[in-house]
Amino acid sequence: MVAAVFITAALTHCINHLHKPENVPGIRVSFIDVGQGDAILVQSGVCSMLIDCGEEESASDVIHTLKSHHIRHLDYVLGTHPHSDHMGAMARILDAFETDEILVSPVPEELVPEDAFYLNMLETARKKGIPITQVSAGQSFDIGSAKVEILAPVVDGDDLNNCSVCTLITLGEVSFLLTGDAETDEEQSMLDSGELSGVSVYKAGHHGSKTSSGEDFLEAIHPDAAVISCGVGNSFAHPRDETISRLMKYTDNIFRTDLCGTITIESDGSTFAVRTERSVYDN
Ligand SMILES: [Zn+2]
Known part of the structure; x- marks a missing residue:
């Protein structure tokens, strides 16, 4: 268990006010509110990676958020699944x-x-000469002072959700497990690989769907906090009550983008602090 601080603040306001430098000490992970979808910005030092970016109509919001963090260049753009x-x-x-x-x-x-x-996406990458690399379990690389390990896919998925790239991002004692839309099959493949252990922050798979965040998986990762990225009143009824109940066996610190807006977690490698765009009490 890592000590954590939970703060609710007007995030965008703070950032504009402080003119934070692009050089991020430790690590900052921003779960950008894109309604029903995922968009996660990872920053450490002067390095940055965007994991997913939401629907096409969210592009302006994501671009705005990145610019508010003074980002002009991305080391990696990772698409968990198409x-x-x-x-x-x-x-x-x-x-x-x-x-x-x-x-x-x-x-x-x-x-x-x-x-x-x-x-x-393929055409833009081709025009701009950006290489596209397939990643799967066992690969790793650095983002600033943080280590990014690819935990899945371990095997070919039989649907796109179960092809999700799952990443474990670690700085010191603090870790983030981001599983895209992985469902029980892909969670089981990660369990079978024996690579899972306790994590600080878990981005609940598939927007809090009941077919993700299975009991055995949660028992293995034992999250200190969870983030659910989902849209207000979405037609899938995400997150599902049973998923919230399963998560609550491990943590009461569950942050939802539909309730809190963008959720930003910063860490120096020993503790982490959570800031939300708005308080759940504003809703
Ligand atoms: Zn999704």
């Missing part, structure tokens, strides 16, 4: 920011989408 609520805005992100490398999941040929958002 669904539009994760990669819909990617072509516009690649247009707006100089990007070194795109990381994607290995997707079986029969599952590769032909949707416009995906083809636009």
Whole structure:
């Protein structure tokens, strides 16, 4: 268990006011409110990685958030899996920011989408000469002083959710487990690989769906805090009550983008602090 501080503040206001430098001491992970979807900005030192970017209509919000953090360049843009609520805005992100490398999941040929958002992403990457690299379990790289380990996919998924790239990002004693839309099958493959242990922050898989965050998986990762990225009144009824109940066996610190807006977690490697765009009591 890592000591944590939970603060609610007007996030955007603070950032504009303080003119935070681009050089982030420790690590900052921002779960950007993109409604029903995922968009996660990871910063450490002068390095940054964007994991997913929401639907195409969220592009302006994501671009605005990145610019508010003085980002002009992204070391990595990682698409967990090619669904539009994760990669819909990617072509516009690649247009707006100089990007070194795109990381994607290995997707079986029969599952590769032909949707416009995906083809636009490929075309923008080609035009700008950005390499696209498939990543899977066992690979690792650094973002500033933080280590990024790819925990999944371990095996080919039989649907796109279970092809999600799952990352464990660690700085000192503090860790973030981000599992895209991984469901029970992919969670089981991570359990089988024996690589899971306690984490500080868990981004609940698939927006808090009942088919993710299984009991055995949560028992292995024992999160100190959880983040759920989902839209207000979404048609999937995410997050599901049973998922919240399962999470609450481990932590009462559950932050939801539909209630809190953008959620920002900063750490020096020994403790972490959570800031939210708005208080749940504002809703
Ligand atoms: Zn999704």
